[in-house]
Amino acid sequence: xxxxxxxxxxxxxxxxxxxxxxxxxxxxxxxxxxxxxxxxxxxxxxxxxxxxxxxxxxxxxxxxxxxxxxxxxxxxxxxxxxxxxxxxxxxxxxxxxxxxxxxxxxxxxxxxxxxxxxxxxxxxxxxxxxxxxxxxxxxxxxxxxxxxxxxxxxxxxxxxxxxxxxxxxxxxxxxxxxxxxxxxxxxxxxxxxxxxxxxxxxxxxxxxxxxxxxxxxxxxxxxxxxxxxxxxxxxxxxxxxxxxxxxxxxxxxxxxxxxxxxxxxxxxxxxxxxxxxxxxxxxxxxxxxxxxxxxxxxxxxxxxxxxxxxxxxxxxxxxxxxxxxxxxxxxxxxxxxxx
Amino acid sequence: xxxxxxxxxxxxxxxxxxxxxxxxxxxxxxxxxxxxxxxxxxxxxxxxxxxxxxxxxxxxxxxxxxxxxxxxxxxxxxxxxxxxxxxxxxxxxxxxxxxxxxxxxxxxxxxxxxxxxxxxxxxxxxxxxxxxxxxxxxxxxxxxxxxxxxxxxxxxxxxxxxxx
Numbered sequence: 001x002x003x004x005x006x007x008x009x010x011x012x013x014x015x016x017x018x019x020x021x022x023x024x025x026x027x028x029x030x031x032x033x034x035x036x037x038x039x040x041x042x043x044x045x046x047x048x049x050x051x052x053x054x055x056x057x058x059x060x061x062x063x064x065x066x067x068x069x070x071x072x073x074x075x076x077x078x079x080x081x082x083x084x085x086x087x088x089x090x091x092x093x094x095x096x097x098x099x100x101x102x103x104x105x106x107x108x109x110x111x112x113x114x115x116x117x118x119x120x121x122x123x124x125x126x127x128x129x130x131x132x133x134x135x136x137x138x139x140x141x142x143x144x145x146x147x148x149x150x151x152x153x154x155x156x157x158x159x160x161x162x163x164x165x166x167x168x169x170x171x172x173x174x175x176x177x178x179x180x181x182x183x184x185x186x187x188x189x190x191x192x193x194x195x196x197x198x199x200x201x202x203x204x205x206x207x208x209x210x211x212x213x214x215x216x217x218x219x220x221x222x223x224x225x226x227x228x229x230x231x232x233x234x235x236x237x238x239x240x241x242x243x244x245x246x247x248x249x250x251x252x253x254x255x256x257x258x259x260x261x262x263x264x265x266x267x268x269x270x271x272x273x274x275x276x277x278x279x280x281x282x283x284x285x286x287x288x289x290x291x292x293x294x295x296x297x298x299x300x301x302x303x304x305x306x307x308x309x310x311x312x313x314x315x316x317x318x319x320x321x322x323x324x325x326x327x328x329x330x331x332x333x334x335x336x337x338x339x
Numbered sequence: 340x341x342x343x344x345x346x347x348x349x350x351x352x353x354x355x356x357x358x359x360x361x362x363x364x365x366x367x368x369x370x371x372x373x374x375x376x377x378x379x380x381x382x383x384x385x386x387x388x389x390x391x392x393x394x395x396x397x398x399x400x401x402x403x404x405x406x407x408x409x410x411x412x413x414x415x416x417x418x419x420x421x422x423x424x425x426x427x428x429x430x431x432x433x434x435x436x437x438x439x440x441x442x443x444x445x446x447x448x449x450x451x452x453x454x455x456x457x458x459x460x461x462x463x464x465x466x467x468x469x470x471x472x473x474x475x476x477x478x479x480x481x482x483x484x485x486x487x488x489x490x491x492x493x494x495x496x497x498x499x500x501x502x503x
Contacts, residue, residue: 050342051349068348115348122352129360136368143375148382162372182373183365190364191357212345216353275342 041286049206049278052120053081053102057203065123069097069104071113081117121213124205128195136190165189165323173327174334181330184224188217189323196274196315200308208318209274211267218263221326226259229333262329266322273318277311467500 047056055063064082071077074096083094091099098107104115118126135154142155151159170178170185195208207213235241237255240248284304288297474496 046342051346115346116351117348118352119346119349121349125349125352125356129356132360133363133368136364136372140368140371143372147375147378159372159376163376166373166376179373183369184361186369187357187361187364191360210345210349211343212347212349213353215345216350216357220357 039286039289041283041290044286044289045279045282048282049209049275051102051205051210051212053084053099053104053117055120055123055205065120066118067097067104068116068118069113070116071106071111073106073109073111074113120205121207121210124195124198124207125213128191128198128207131198132190132194161190161193162186169320169324170327173324173331175331175336177334181224181228181327184220185323185327188221188326189319192217192270192322193315193319196318197312199274199278200311200315206275206278209271209278211271214267214270217270217322218266221266221329222259222263225262225326225329225333228330230335232335233333262325266325270318270322273314277307277314281307281311470496470500 053067054065057063062082064080066078067081067083068076068078077095077097079094081099084091084097084099086092093107096107097113098105098110104113104117105111106113135158139155139158142152143159146152146155150156165186166178166182169189170182174181192208195213198204199206199208237259238252240251240255243251281304284300284307287300474493478493
């Protein structure tokens with residue numbers, strides 16, 4: 001009953017402002033007196049979602065990040081990303097390198113270099129890892145100091161999450177030998193959870209919504225799954241029991257493809273879930289600049305607040321799902337024979 | 340840096356940092372935390388187990404106590420009964436002995452009385468004989484005076500005799 005009322009009120013205020021405000025608002029972020037560029041929502045959204053060589057908080061607060069490149073021609077080179085821009089923020093070449101759509105190329109030959117720069121996402125990665133290390137070692141310290149006592153403070157916040165991962169995700173899916181895989185799965189869960197949550201902060205990088213990050217996590221899961229796979233696991237793949245003999249050669253390629261679709265689905269799922277959430281948020285915010293209206297801004301802000309709450313939920317769910325599937329795959333690879 | 344193509348630099352960094360983070364956390368966080376969690380769970384389980392054991396022990400102790408109490412009560416009852424029986428027996432025995440004693444005393448008394456009686460009778464007979472002799476003597480002495488008086492005299496004597 002409350003929602004239609006809210007909607008009608010928003011519509012009323014929207015009409016009110018459209019009628020009385022007289023002139024459209026200028027939402028352009030260009031203040032240098034040039035002709036205002038046409039607002040391109042697609043570019044803005046993509047720029048926020050993908051990795052970057054500098055940390056762009058606003059147009060005036062830009063944190064230059066170190067560039068580290070290697071090429072067979074010029075060897076290893078390191079410099080600040082601010083070298084790629086002159087005092088008017090116009091792109092320039094530096095030392096024979098050219099920044100083209102966030103790719104670093106050799107200026108003369110246009111050949112791509114091996115780019116090991118501390119990009120925005122690498123910086124996020126370092127922040128995420130440092131934060132995790134500090135928080136979890138603090139918990140470990142408090143766990144050590146308070147042996148035989150009730151948990152307290154940060155410890156009582158983090159410990160239930162650890163117990164949840166252990167008892168609800170790892171134990172039921174892997175079984176009695178779960179302890180060997182617990183450290184990896186806990187690291188995975190906390191890394192994704194913190195990455196997701198940090199990614200929701202304004203101005204932060206989209207770490208867990210980056211396909212390179214999810215790819216590495218999925219590949220690690222793939223390696224652990226297949227290296228811990230026992231005889232049953234491989235016999236299920238190459239000579240599936242319980243299937244008529246004639247069908248077994250047909251099942252074989254399906255099973256082999258199955259080995260690779262698992263990490264692929266892990267990669268895509270996390271990447272899509274987080275990036276899609278960011279794109280939805282940014283699209284809503286971009287509506288303000290497309291309509292150039294305060295009213296839309298207010299309405300969109302309210303909507304964005306609720307989407308943000310959903311994003312918090314998604315952050316937890318995606319960490320859970322990634323860890324759950326990893327545990328499931330490991331459990332399948334290490335299960336005892338029950339045929 | 341496109342949306343769908345993974346950047347090589349980020350892959351390298353992610354791999355290095357994540358694997359490094361994994362080993363660091365494994366050594367400095369997960370090991371102590373998981374150990375402490377396990378220890379706490381075990382200590383809680385132990386406390387619960389020992390409470391359950393104490394409960395069972397209490398129950399068995401209580402039943403033991405009750406058994407002991409019951410045995411003691413039975414022992415007491417038995418002892419009381421024994422004592423009562425013994426008392427009764429003693430009482431009866433004493434009574435029988437007393438009666439026997441009394442009977443014997445009575446018998447004795449009777450015998451003595453009988454003997455005494457016989458002796459007395461013998462005495463009486465001797466006395467009577469003596470008296471008779473004396474009477475006869477006096478009669479013989481007085482015989483000569485009066486018949487009537489003699490008779491009266493004899494009567495009196497006899498009367499006296501009977502009275503005795």
